[in-house]
Amino acid sequence: MSHRSIGGRKLDLGTILGLNFIVVVGMWLEAMISVYLCGIAEVFCFVSGTLRRIWVAHNSIV
Numbered sequence: 001m002s003h004r005s006i007g008g009r010k011l012d013l014g015t016i017l018g019l020n021f022i023v024v025v026g027m028w029l030e031a032m033i034s035v036y037l038c039g040i041a042e043v044f045c046f047v048s049g050t051l052r053r054i055w056v057a058h059n060s061i062v
Contacts, residue, residue, distance in 0.1 A: 022031050056062045 022028055
């Protein structure tokens with residue numbers, strides 16, 4: 001069984017080509033807004049999920 005790792009030159013090349021494509025077609029600002037909104041959603045889900053789990057752990061009815 002061969003060991004396959006994630007990463008390397010193929011991933012580097014794909015990342016560079018993908019980012020260059022976003023820049024060339026003029027969608028950099030929109031892409032960064034999307035990344036920003038996903039980050040906010042991730043933080044919100046983490047905080048609300050953590051608070052909900054703490055509440056459930058301390059509540060015998062739920």
